[in-house]
Amino acid sequence: MGLRAIWRAGLAVALLAGSASALAATDHGGITDPVTCCEAAVRVAPPTTLPPPPSSNVVIVGDSLFAGIVWTSILGADTIQARLRATGRTVFANAQIGLTVPGGRQVVRHNGSIVAGADAAAIGLGTNEVVLAPSISVATARQAINDMVNELRAFSPGIRVVWVDVAVERARTATENWNQALADAAAEIPGFEVCAWRQHALANPGWYAGDGIHLDVAGYRARRDVVFNCLVVG
Numbered sequence: 001m002g003l004r005a006i007w008r009a010g011l012a013v014a015l016l017a018g019s020a021s022a023l024a025a026t027d028h029g030g031i032t033d034p035v036t037c038c039e040a041a042v043r044v045a046p047p048t049t050l051p052p053p054p055s056s057n058v059v060i061v062g063d064s065l066f067a068g069i070v071w072t073s074i075l076g077a078d079t080i081q082a083r084l085r086a087t088g089r090t091v092f093a094n095a096q097i098g099l100t101v102p103g104g105r106q107v108v109r110h111n112g113s114i115v116a117g118a119d120a121a122a123i124g125l126g127t128n129e130v131v132l133a134p135s136i137s138v139a140t141a142r143q144a145i146n147d148m149v150n151e152l153r154a155f156s157p158g159i160r161v162v163w164v165d166v167a168v169e170r171a172r173t174a175t176e177n178w179n180q181a182l183a184d185a186a187a188e189i190p191g192f193e194v195c196a197w198r199q200h201a202l203a204n205p206g207w208y209a210g211d212g213i214h215l216d217v218a219g220y221r222a223r224r225d226v227v228f229n230c231l232v233v234g
Helices: 003-010 017-024 064-070 080-086 101-110 112-116 127-132 138-155 169-188 198-203 217-232
Strands: 057-062 090-095 120-124 160-164 192-195
Touching: 057 064, 057 080, 057 101, 064 080, 064 090, 064 217, 080 090, 080 217, 101 112, 101 138, 112 138, 120 217, 127 169, 138 160, 138 169, 160 217, 169 192, 169 198, 192 217, 198 217
Parallel strands: 057 090, 057 120, 120 160, 160 192
Antiparallel strands: none
């Protein structure tokens, strides 16, 4: 399946419908539906006793698995952006149900002035591609990844990209192909890193919701912590 077909399919994907009602039924701290899912960048002055953090301006773009770590209806006030801001970082977060890589590129394009000031991006995309195209090849996955990196670096040429790997075990071949493409990108693209989530998910199957894709609250807390550590610790 080509990327254009994946994008068209992603507009109506049922992948995220299983948890969409639960996510959309409650207040998201200003986020009431996927269309108004986004936060403006908020600058928090770094504490005077601490040196500036290595990555001080962070952009977060992802699908519903990132909504679980961004939306206050899931984690209350203890979201990943709240934790990052507490370290003195500025954060722009956009997490949408059903988001694919082409949709993520649109998010970047529509918020280019914010991305231009960012020095790090956390990307949580690929799950919808894997589910919609279970035969996706490494080459196709790599092209999608390259396109997203190019979109980010069109606005911020030196931006550090931290991409979370995928963990859809019912589409194991596609998952492994996508993650191989991520590993290849990390080996070949300067400033590109893979944030290893799948190993934690495999070790804790109880975190998964009934659809085998989404997570319970404990799983989202763990995912938040993993992504935070990838951004802050490296």
